[in-house]
Amino acid sequence: MSEGNDGKNLLNYTNIDDLNEQTYKHLVPYTSDMKTTKTFLYATLDMILRYIAEMNEHDSPVIKNGLRTPDEYRQMFAFEIDDNGIDLYDILANCERVLETTVRSGHPRFINQLSQGVDMISLAGEIITSSINANMFTYEVAPVFNLMEESVLAHMRQFCGWSNGSVSAKKGDGVLAPGGAVSNLYAVLAARHYAFPEIKVSGIRNGLCPAMIISKHCHYSIKQAAALLGIGTDYVYEVEPDEWGRVSAEKIEEKIIACQQFKLTVFFVGITAGTTVLGAFDPIEEIALVCQKYRIWLHVDGAWGGSALLSSKTKHLLQGIDKADSFTWNPHKLMSVHLQCSAILLRHTNVLMRANQMLAPYLFQPDKHYETSLDTGDKTIQCGRHIDILKLWLAWKARGDQGYAEHVESLLENANFFYETICKRQPYFRIVMKPPFINVCFWYVPPSLQSGDTTSMAYKERLDKVAPQIKERMMTNGTMMIGYQRLDDYPNFFRAIISNPATTKEDIVAMIDEIHELGHDL
Amino acid sequence: MSEGNDGKNLLNYTNIDDLNEQTYKHLVPYTSDMKTTKTFLYATLDMILRYIAEMNEHDSPVIKNGLRTPDEYRQMFAFEIDDNGIDLYDILANCERVLETTVRSGHPRFINQLSQGVDMISLAGEIITSSINANMFTYEVAPVFNLMEESVLAHMRQFCGWSNGSVSAKKGDGVLAPGGAVSNLYAVLAARHYAFPEIKVSGIRNGLCPAMIISKHCHYSIKQAAALLGIGTDYVYEVEPDEWGRVSAEKIEEKIIACQQFKLTVFFVGITAGTTVLGAFDPIEEIALVCQKYRIWLHVDGAWGGSALLSSKTKHLLQGIDKADSFTWNPHKLMSVHLQCSAILLRHTNVLMRANQMLAPYLFQPDKHYETSLDTGDKTIQCGRHIDILKLWLAWKARGDQGYAEHVESLLENANFFYETICKRQPYFRIVMKPPFINVCFWYVPPSLQSGDTTSMAYKERLDKVAPQIKERMMTNGTMMIGYQRLDDYPNFFRAIISNPATTKEDIVAMIDEIHELGHDL
Incomplete structure (x- = not known):
């Protein structure tokens, strides 16, 4: 040492x-x-x-x-x-x-990931949770946490229009999962079980040809779920989004018809509420009607943008969510709850249980002295399950629905300020598209790239190298952190995400200045 | 309220x-x-x-x-x-x-689950982890935690004989997963990919007939993984264990041959080091030789008993683990690390990555300025991944290998004391079998059941009701907690598990007295 x-x-x-x-x-x-x-x-x-x-x-x-x-x-x-x-x-x-050397994900100028910030109420929740060191799988060892989760998930489904929020009139289902990728896996699994219940027991045999349709900008975990579940990534058909990153109902329907012609059974359509890079919202309402017509499970991945439901000013972005079959919504992203905290919500009441139930007799004894439907373990793909609910419940209780509405609105205001500031800094900063939500995507164009044929391959190749070089300098200095990536034909560009309430307008200006400072000589 | x-x-x-x-x-x-x-x-x-x-x-x-x-x-x-x-x-x-009403999993008389106890070093680790609120998926956002995990997993593989513990000469692979069920899922997935790499892309088609062989006493998550992965639970063939709960290499081989006759391709054999109920250890060495002969992936689920490797007095229980292909080992069980903390370890170096890699360009950019093999996210089925390593690393650093060896030995001593005390309390307490490890399984036989034909169906039915009734009283009083279950033809019996260093011999006597007190009038 x-x-x-x-x-x-x-x-x-x-x-x-x-x-x-x-x-x-x-x-x-x-x-x-x-x-x-x-x-x-x-x-x-x-x-x-x-x-x-x-x-x-x-x-x-x-x-x-x-x-x-x-x-x-x-x-x-x-x-x-x-x-x-x-x-x-x-x-x-x-x-x-560890604290001295760590990347400070809670720092106001860490805007590298959708999950950011450090929330004191979440922290207190995690301290209590860890002191109890319990396991969610049965009511008998975690009664309060199971009831708390049931209640909060019903509250979340109420935002989807699937529940009146009352636990007694149970409508729909859900569970907290270790991250959005696992929530999406649950969605594909539930859809597969809904369409092909025989696969659980008999496997994918007898000439079954299950297929899935997704937007090209869907999170990679949905394709990964297809690999995992034995569908195969080749049978996940991607629909090209429009210039705003949204897929149309027409294109989805065309793809369904094309699959049918090839004797494939489409059992799953996956779209996104708040895509990872652009923050685009696919038109749920129209796509839901197409899915209903062909009786196909519609999953909406709102891991990032699901929280738009929390404000009356943004909930229109998810118009039609009441018609979806399943929905991923990660409180550990926009709601500032500490990682891990992701919900998979279902409009259907018993599919999760039917898909996963194994009835292990040593854990889920039928002769218990309480209502064994309270044992959530048999509907999950986990056996031991960490308590992710306490921090979420406390964070929500502290803010109330109103506090979270304000949170979403103030993040949008920051995103708008970021966007406007970028626009004012042209020509060194160039916007990729007007932000549909909180994601602000832009190129930094150094003086050396201010002239030249911006449509040429050579120019694109040079621009492609700018963001990684700035990022490297940024990481060496440790001054701030922002992500970059390519998308479709676009060369590398920055994606600013501010979900941390700590980040101020002054931080935004300072970060934009810093990027210019780090990149102007490139 | x-x-x-x-x-x-x-x-x-x-x-x-x-x-x-x-x-x-x-x-x-x-x-x-x-x-x-x-x-x-x-x-x-x-x-x-x-x-x-x-x-x-x-x-x-x-x-x-x-x-x-x-x-x-x-x-x-x-x-x-x-x-x-x-x-x-x-x-x-x-x-x-919450603290007032919770089931106190850390209480010395909570012996209901394999995970128990509250460990101060784990707790400190979780407090630090939550304050940082980072995500394991890339080196750039969690450099120290990724290197720490790499190092600890190499140390764990060293106990399996797969690694010399040095990270630089990388042998084998592994990742921390949200619980043992997910670790077992990784094992089946890795085995499936190893045998049928085409499934990732093409799905289970073209007349593939994958099948699995497991011990009947395997954890249910392995069968669940078969359901999930499109194999189907009908294609998971169970081998009957002997009276000590162990499956023999001969019976495994017979089953392999039977499967081959039915044109099934067995790609996975799953056995257990420390079964959930009895704590039995399947003979790894002999079964590994059979698997090598037929070129079948051997997975050992040591979620519970893997920690027997930590003491020179118990590591013989896992004789042959060096020949297994994958191994589940949960520090959140016997090592007192807080839930969730489960490792899936592989003897093979690149299978996990090849099975799961999706190369999402927004997260795993190939043009990063560091060695991108340090980004663990692309080999997992999670995207966001909680930091489970800090608490494990700190707990292990504090004890050293020696401290954990002593821990295992003192738990064994307690188990032995429990067993001996039960034996002395005959005829009211009757042992199910001499404990192979820490699990002590026994019936409480109240005075009313001291006579009668113990082999008759009517007697068994009456005995079957005793444990649930005692458990109900126990839960109503809140005095202690112990699990019970049926197994094979055995009526309900208690399973005592002591993995909490807080539990003393006095606690053991008090709990045995309590069971008698609660059950003698039944």
Whole structure:
């Protein structure tokens, strides 16, 4: 641990020296004396309080000293585990080192991912959750958490128009999953089971030819689900979106008809509410009518944009969601709830259970003394399941529906400000398209690329290299973080996402300035 | 919130009144003033410290006032979310109510599940993890955590004999998954891809007849994976275990030959190191030789018993693991790391990546300025992935390999004491079989069942009802928690699992006394 002392010197908490030469055996339950446990956990809390305070100085770095190479980190940490343990002081020194070197996803200028920010209510929820260390699979070991999840999922379905929010009149279903990709997997699985219930038992045999239709801009997890579920990625037919990144109902219908001509059974149409890059919303209402006509399961991936339902100003973006069959909605993205927290919601009441139920007798005993439908474990693909509901419930209780509506609206205002500022900075900044939602996509065009045939291949190739070079400099400096990618024929461009309530208009201006600063000589 | 005030009265922390009428807007990042944030998080910590202290009074209840009905909990909590938010005082009052009503999985007398206990080092790890709120999918956003996971997984593979523990000479592969069921799903998926790489793209078509062979006592998630992956549960052939719950290599081979006669392609054999109920270890070495002979992927589910590798006194139970192709090992079970923390380990280096890679250009850009093989996201079925590694790494660093060896040995000693005590309490307690590992399975036979033809159907039916009735009383009293289940022809019996280092010999005697107390009049 060559830089070990650096880590240690950072620790400067009350009573911390008490932890020298104390080991895990001085913590409960190894001892009944709470003294060391208290010092240890207070020091942990003090450490994160300082981290949080520091991160909220907007000019502070997103990555202190920038991103380093794997070997540099390996030298900084002694990742290897030895025969002998280390003392509690060293445990905390390692924690401090983690906090010092980490990429600060909660920093106001980290706009690299859809999930960002650090939310104090989520954090409190996770602390309680971890202290209980329970498992969601049965009512008997997690009664309150299961009822809480049931209630919150019903509330979410109410936003879809699938439920009146009352748990007693149960309509629809849902479960919290470890991330949006798994939620999308549930959707494809539920659709497959709905269309081909025999596959669960008999497999894909006897000349079944299941096929899926998705927008080309769908999240990759839907194609991955097709690979996983034995459908095969070749049988996932992509529909080309329009210039705004939206697929039309007409094109979906054309593709359905084409599949039918090839004797394929389309069982799933997947569209998106808030695409990953552009933030586009496919027209749910029209596509739902086509799906109804052909009796095909319609899944809407609103992992990112589902939260638009929370504000009366944006819920029109999901017009028709009441007609969808399933819906992915990740509170760990736009709702600032800590990762992992993703919901898969279904309009159908029993499909998840029928698709997944294995009736393991050691866990889901039929002779329990309570209503065993409260055991959620048998409808999931997990056995042990982490409690993701407490942080979500607390975060929502604290804000109320109104607080989340305001949150969405203020993020939209920030996105609009970002867009307008970019427009004013032409010709060095060029917008990809007017943002349909919170995603602001743009190119940085350095002075050296201000002239030339912008439609030529050579120009595109040069522009394609700009964003990665700026990103590399950004990561080396650690000043901010924003993502970039290619899309269709577009060369690499930046995608700004602000879902962190910490990010201010001043941050936006500072980040735009920083990109110019980092890229103007390219 | 009819019992709302009860919750509030429980709060008795310094400065807590400061939180009255303070809302989430008084927390960072909504304000830059840290005052309320500090009070709020200190109060959260004080709450869990009291919870932890209380739980470690061994005579305290596992469930205060016992398990209640859903409606009772619904009255106790206002699960519904309103338009308006609640203040921070009420948020904490709800947290307190959660802690007051929860099933205390960390209690020394909670022996209901394989995962149990509350570990202070895990807890500190989760607090840090949640404060960072990062995502594992790419190196650029979680460099230290990805390197840490790579290193710990290599260490785990070293216990399997697949790696020399050095990351640089990379042998094998692995990833942390959200629970053992998902780890087992990865195993079946990897095996399917290894045998039929074309399925990823083309689906299960063209007369493919994939089949799997498992022990009848395998975890249900393997059959569920077959349903999910399009194999079908009918094509999962179960081998009957012997009286000790172990399947023999001969029976596996017979089944392989039978499948071949039916033109089925067996691509997966699944056995268990530490079965869920009995704790039996299938003979890996012999079965591996059969699998090698027929070139079939061998998966060992050591979700529970994998940790036997940690002690030189028990590692012989997994003799032959070096010849397996994949291995599930859950630190969130026997290693006391908080849920979720499950590893899927592979002897093969690139199968996971080849099976799952989708190359989403917005996330896994090929033109990054670092070695993109460090981006683990493209080999998983998750996109967003929670950081499960920090708590595991810290827990292991604190104990060292030696500390975990001692942990396993002391749990075995407790299991042995449990077994011996049960034996001494005959005829009211009757052992199912001599424990092969930590699981102690036994019947409680009340005085009323001491006579009669124990082999008759009527007797078995009466004995079958005893454990559920005792469990119901136990849950109503909240004094302790232990699981029961049927297995094969055995009527319901109890399964005692002690993986919590908090549980003492006195607890064991007290729990055995309690079962007698609760059941003697049945």
